[in-house]
Amino acid sequence: DTEVTQTPKHLVMGMTNKKSLKCEQHMGHRAMYWYKQKAKKPPELMFVYSYEKLSINESVPSRFSPECPNSSLLNLHLHALQPEDSALYLCASSFFPTRDKRGYTFGSGTRLTVV
């Protein structure tokens, strides 16, 4: 298995809803990431998990809450989002967060629309 699987592919939610994005990989990677991508922009890092522990939070608002239940699974819990949070949310993984000669693997993303 050489893939990062993200579900759902599309999500529409209201500003008072609570929803979760899911990311799964079975490549034995020990670092997992959440990126946010707005239209016509490059991906921006949100969170880094290393060995199931949160190692980087790029000053992301608390309405985004990451969780890493085990080494293969990464969730992003969403609550009270704003319309400007609408974007493509990408999950990625790599063997290690630093000193890793191997590259990153990205999922196909979740297209989130906040109404």
Add this chain to the structure above:
Amino acid sequence: KQEVTQIPAALSVPEGENLVLNCSFTDSAIYNLQWFRQDPGKGLTSLLLIQSSQREQTSGRLNASLDKSSGRSTLYIAASQPGDSATYLCAVRPRRVNAGGTSYGKLTFGQGTILTVHP
């Protein structure tokens, strides 16, 4: 702070042309550089990964080169096809980790080159 620039921002070519996409970065202390392809509304697909000690990597019609000392990488696409139409992103992985760990695992992306290959 690492900055990555891609030129051109957009490129439109007829099918069959050989083309070059450029990526430059300001801090040569990189661990590796990765080229990705992104189709509209989709995730990133890794094309080529070049380690800091390597000069080039090849996969099929794609060839990526790296000149770390001058802070440049190029992606060469031979005999372009309409199916090559996509956004191409380069991303660098830092060698140094700041004392506060702020570059820990952080890829720095360029703004991308939008490629259109027309029949």
